[in-house]
Amino acid sequence: MNKLWYLSQINLFEELPLEDLQMIDAMAPMSTIQKGSLIIRPDTESKNLYLLKQGRVRLFKVNEDGKQLTICLLGKGNVFGETETFSTGSGSAYVEAIDNALVCILGKKDFETLITKRPQVALKMVSILTQRIRESEEMLENLAFRDVRFRLLYLLAKLAKSFGQPSANTAGSYTNLDLNLSHQELANMIGATRESVSVTLSQLAKQDVVTTGRKEIAVDLTKAEEILKER
DSSP states (O other): OOHHHHHHTSGGGTTOOHHHHHHHHHHOOEEEEOTTOEEEOTTSOOOEEEEEEESOEEEEEEOTTSOEEEEEEEOTTOEEEBOSSOBOSOTTSEEEESSOEEEEEEEHHHHHHHHHHOHHHHHHHHHHHHHHHHHHHHHHHHHHSSOHHHHHHHHHHHHHHHHOEEOSSSSSSEEEOOSOOOHHHHHHHHTOOHHHHHHHHHHHHHTTSEEEETTEEEEEHHHHHHHHHHO
């Protein structure tokens, strides 16, 4: 496995020369995280930055009723976590692997050494954090104050744009989510029940907005965005 190649795909390090990547490679041990595992919890201290080289993670919070609310979805090439000197906004949230993930873990001292020697990394972190805040605010607004149909369709469209692939199993302009998510997992992401998600998916399928199979969902993004604009 070429760890340097994985590091070069992380957007935080995409413009760094080989010698810089080699320095990071020596600092950051690699770890495999199983799907469904919690990488960060708000009630435990974690003073590390996690460099997501493969897989996808979900940042979410839990309200007083125990319902989960997704605030951010990250794919490979992203960074999350926090040290005493820098935070990506995940310190007060749970971070869960939504499929098998491969991460490099960068500790506080190593991160401080890195940004001291390579200040362009710190500037890139600020840019990433700014974009993350915008996306989280948009996600929270759309998932917290809308009905189940809107929340589910918004999430599916978001997932299709971020992680989707053209569907080979359906006619037309469908995008396959390629995430292997169950109805319960989707319900957890939008703070709804599995039953309401199943009913809503069935309704959307009748309107040809989505197609569904066993843990397979494809979305017609054009139709989905038209419906979201109407609400």
